[in-house]
Amino acid sequence: GEDVEQSLFLSVREGDSSVINCTYTDSSSTYLYWYKQEPGAGLQLLTYIFSNMDMKQDQRLTVLLNKKDKHLSLRIADTQTGDSAIYFCAESQTDSWGKFQFGAGTQVVVTP
């Protein structure tokens, strides 16, 4: 079956870069997503990448996809205290309705 795995915790100093890693097992994944969840809120879509791309950059966010290793990463440049949150990796497959598989989330704590 499908599986998406993430490390559970990341601590980073303000101003440094954060790198959150994710691995997935389903080779039929077509889209891979990063969501951010702040306390007491739902999930906010940050960015997503199609499986035929290697990299996508959007302001401070850079997504890297290694299809061979089924490895996805999210890099946050110049990490700020407002970036403290839980980050979820998710993948979806090509089928009639689009099933999404989420990782367990990585809690990112930004320290001054």
Added chain:
Amino acid sequence: EADIYQTPRYLVIGTGKKITLECSQTMGHDKMYWYQQDPGMELHLIHYSYGVNSTEKGDLSSESTVSRIRTEHFPLTLESARPSHTSQYLCASSEYSGQGSFYNSPLHFGNGTRLTVT
């Protein structure tokens, strides 16, 4: 910012009560979903819908039921709440791109309902 709303935000209720969690979206999305998020953060799909009059059970067995009478509305009902139902419930929606489409529209989430059953 996505236009999907959940009410109530917080609910504390006694065992045995019937409750309905509301979810509405104004984006005209055909697909809607309910996820249960446990304290360990992981999300579990409990129900989804392709469109009006379509409802399906998700991966996680749930004693809740859903209905989809209107495109914009996807309420979740628990006939008899139990302490094991204590959790955060997240509603989401996405566009339907057609069967066999390679494009899966991202999910847009509401802010969730945190349910506590005493």
